[in-house]
Amino acid sequence: MTDSKKDPKMPPPDDFARTTPNIDVSMDDDLADWEKTQVNKPSDAPADDWGKTVINYNDSAEGDSDEEFGATQYNTNSDPSEPEWGMTQANVNLGREFEGDDSDFDIEPDGATVPYFRLPEAERAKYEKIAPTPTEKAKKEEEEKKKQGGIPIWFWVSAGIMTMFSFAVLVLLGVWFFIIQTSGFTVNVKNAKPGSEIFVDQTRFGTTKPDGTVDLHGLEAGKERIILVRKKGFKDYSKAVKGENGETVPFIAKQVKADQECVTVDVTNVTARENCANTILDNMDSPPNLNDLLRALNLYYINFASGQSSIPRERLPFLKRASTFIKQMPQNVVIEIGGHTDSDGDDRDNQILSEKRAESVRKALEGFGVKESRLVTKGYGEQEPKESNDTEKGKFENRRIAYKAVTK
Incomplete structure (x- = not known):
C-alpha cells in the first residue's frame, strides 16, 4: 500500500497505465491499457439480474457517514428485505431531509401518496413554459x-x-x-282611366290599376260616402255610395275629357273659347302634345280692333301661359303664326294688316322667352277665309290668328 505520509517519486511514464487505486485486481495481458484501470466496482452484473438493483437508502443517525448516502449496491446475492423496485411500497422512510407538512404531498384520486418537490421560482417558471x-x-x-x-x-x-x-x-x-275586411263595406271601382286618383270624402285613398279598377275596403257601413275619381285631362267624376257590413258596392267611373265640350263650342262666344283654351292648357302634359297645344292656341281668340294690329292687353296672359309649353317642344318643331282678315277693304291693305298682326303675336311670344328660331310669321290677307264673308259670323271667324307646326 502507498504511504500517504510520504511523497513517493513519480512513477515512470510507461508504468502509468498499470496504476490502480489501491485495489488488488489481477490483470489480463490481453486487455488494453485503458481498460486495465479499475474504479472500485465489482464486475458487471448479468443482464438478467439488473432489474434487481435497489437503491441503498440508509439515513439513520447512527449509520455510516453522509458520503455513503446513495451508495449503490450491485448484484447483491442476498434477497432484498424490501419488495422489488417495480413494486410500490407505501411506507418509505426518506429521513429527516424529506420530512415536511402534509401539504408537501399530493393525494391522488386513488389514495396513493407521491412526493411533492418544491422548485425555486426561476426553475418552476422555466418548466411551466415547456x-x-x-x-x-x-x-x-x-x-x-x-x-x-x-x-x-x-x-x-x-x-x-x-x-x-x-x-x-x-x-x-x-x-x-x-x-x-269583414267590418264595413267595399267599393269596387271600375272603368276608370289607369292611374286615376281615388278620393273618399275628399281623402285620397289610392290610384286605379292599369286595368282601371281598384277596391276600397273597410268603409263605414250604413253611412253615405262620396267617391271621386280624378285624372289630369279629364273632368272629375264623383258619386255617393252606401253599403252594409260585408257588402261590395260597384262603382262605374264615367270620365270624359276636360275639353270635350269645346268640340262644338260656339266660335262667336269669345268667353267660351277662352275657357276651353285654358282648360286644355290646364291638362297639358310636360312635354306637351303638339296637337293639343295647337288646338288651344287656335281656340283662343285675339279680337283685334278694326284696322289695328296691336294685341289687346287682356289677351297677353294667355300667350304667356302658352309660351311655357312652346319652349318645351322639340328643337326641330317650328310654329308658324299666320295672320288673316275678312274681305272688307282693299286686298293689298288686308295683306299688310295680316302680316302686322302676325308679327305682333311673334314679338309677344319672344318677349315671354320663346326663341326667335322657334317662330315664323306669314300674312295671308283675305286669301284663306275659314267661313263665308257674306255673314257677320263668317267675317268674325275669318279675322283670326292661325297656328300650325312646320319642321326645320
Whole structure:
C-alpha cells in the first residue's frame, strides 16, 4: 500500500497505465491499457439480474457517514428485505431531509401518496413554459375550432328579431283578413282611366290599376260616402255610395275629357273659347302634345280692333301661359303664326294688316322667352277665309290668328 505520509517519486511514464487505486485486481495481458484501470466496482452484473438493483437508502443517525448516502449496491446475492423496485411500497422512510407538512404531498384520486418537490421560482417558471406535446396542441386547436365554429350571439339576436317581426306581420294580416275586411263595406271601382286618383270624402285613398279598377275596403257601413275619381285631362267624376257590413258596392267611373265640350263650342262666344283654351292648357302634359297645344292656341281668340294690329292687353296672359309649353317642344318643331282678315277693304291693305298682326303675336311670344328660331310669321290677307264673308259670323271667324307646326 502507498504511504500517504510520504511523497513517493513519480512513477515512470510507461508504468502509468498499470496504476490502480489501491485495489488488488489481477490483470489480463490481453486487455488494453485503458481498460486495465479499475474504479472500485465489482464486475458487471448479468443482464438478467439488473432489474434487481435497489437503491441503498440508509439515513439513520447512527449509520455510516453522509458520503455513503446513495451508495449503490450491485448484484447483491442476498434477497432484498424490501419488495422489488417495480413494486410500490407505501411506507418509505426518506429521513429527516424529506420530512415536511402534509401539504408537501399530493393525494391522488386513488389514495396513493407521491412526493411533492418544491422548485425555486426561476426553475418552476422555466418548466411551466415547456411547449405542449403534439397531442395537447391538437386538443387545444380542436377546442378553439369548436369555439370559433359555434353560432355567434349576433346571429341569435337577429334571428329573434326577425321571428318577432314575422309574427307581428302574421298578426296584422290576420287582423286585416278576419276583422277589417269583414267590418264595413267595399267599393269596387271600375272603368276608370289607369292611374286615376281615388278620393273618399275628399281623402285620397289610392290610384286605379292599369286595368282601371281598384277596391276600397273597410268603409263605414250604413253611412253615405262620396267617391271621386280624378285624372289630369279629364273632368272629375264623383258619386255617393252606401253599403252594409260585408257588402261590395260597384262603382262605374264615367270620365270624359276636360275639353270635350269645346268640340262644338260656339266660335262667336269669345268667353267660351277662352275657357276651353285654358282648360286644355290646364291638362297639358310636360312635354306637351303638339296637337293639343295647337288646338288651344287656335281656340283662343285675339279680337283685334278694326284696322289695328296691336294685341289687346287682356289677351297677353294667355300667350304667356302658352309660351311655357312652346319652349318645351322639340328643337326641330317650328310654329308658324299666320295672320288673316275678312274681305272688307282693299286686298293689298288686308295683306299688310295680316302680316302686322302676325308679327305682333311673334314679338309677344319672344318677349315671354320663346326663341326667335322657334317662330315664323306669314300674312295671308283675305286669301284663306275659314267661313263665308257674306255673314257677320263668317267675317268674325275669318279675322283670326292661325297656328300650325312646320319642321326645320
